Amino acid sequence: MTPIRLLLVDDDPLVRAGLSFMMGGADDIEIVGEAADGSEVPALVDRTRPDVVLMDIRMPLVDGLTATEELRGRADAPDVIVLTTFHADEQVLRALRAGAAGFVLKDTPPAEIVQAVRRVAAGDPVLSPTVTRQLIAHTAGPEPHLDRTARARARLGTLAEREREVAVAVGHGRANAEIAAELFMSVATVKAHVSRTLTKLNLNNRVQIALLVHDAGLLEDE
Structure with missing residues (x-):
């Protein structure tokens, strides 16, 4: 290896x-x-x-x-x-x-x-x-919370439904295999959704997806 x-x-x-x-x-x-x-x-x-x-x-x-x-x-x-x-x-x-x-x-x-x-x-x-x-x-920036939430939700709104579901699961810290089991899809399909999401939203990695999901207020029930 x-x-x-x-x-x-x-x-x-x-x-x-x-x-x-x-x-x-x-x-x-x-x-x-x-x-x-x-x-x-x-x-x-x-x-x-x-x-x-x-x-x-x-x-x-x-x-x-x-x-x-x-x-x-x-x-x-x-x-x-x-x-x-x-x-x-x-x-x-x-x-x-x-x-x-x-x-x-x-x-x-x-x-x-x-x-x-x-x-x-x-x-x-x-x-x-x-x-x-x-x-x-602990480190909220100067941008008002509501503005940040609205921007994040608007960006996530550009995703297809399944892409958005995968993005939220990534925000919850799920691994690809866990997302696949939870959403009844193959691991390869999960990876494809993550890859398309990164491209559509111009993000670098899964951490940035998680941050965006958090900014959109989609983890507040956890």
Whole structure:
């Protein structure tokens, strides 16, 4: 099996050393590079072609948010997991909206960080619906809630009925197999609906679908 190519980005050399040590013990993960600042990321990505980037948010020159936005704007963008010290952080939410596949806390147990890299490489977000709601609640931006809800509902309204049902299930944190069983369709059909939804709504990944479903107020009964 081809190992997951991982790029580490953190301005603290001790953090990078710790991450390198824990990832080095995983046979299916290969560290292809390290960076101390977001300004180094574009060139490193071009040179090393990582599958996943583990990205610190706070760095001195170019922060992780800016670096994530730049990366996710590429056609062949690697997946990004942001590293943070806080659950509810406005920059984390902005990174997720920019296309990051999830976030992990720096004090997360090593085995869970390794598993997060594996999950993201497999196409699964590292973010539970509960955490999504808590994060948005603590870091609501200046846009009025009703405006945000109306915009989100209008965007979801452009989807076909089955696409919208799948999108809501994604918002609830369901895996493809769970959605297939719940909506009586094949896993391949679920994947096709997710892919079309991403294209129609100009989104990068399932996390952004979940955020949009949340903004539309469709998870409030949970």
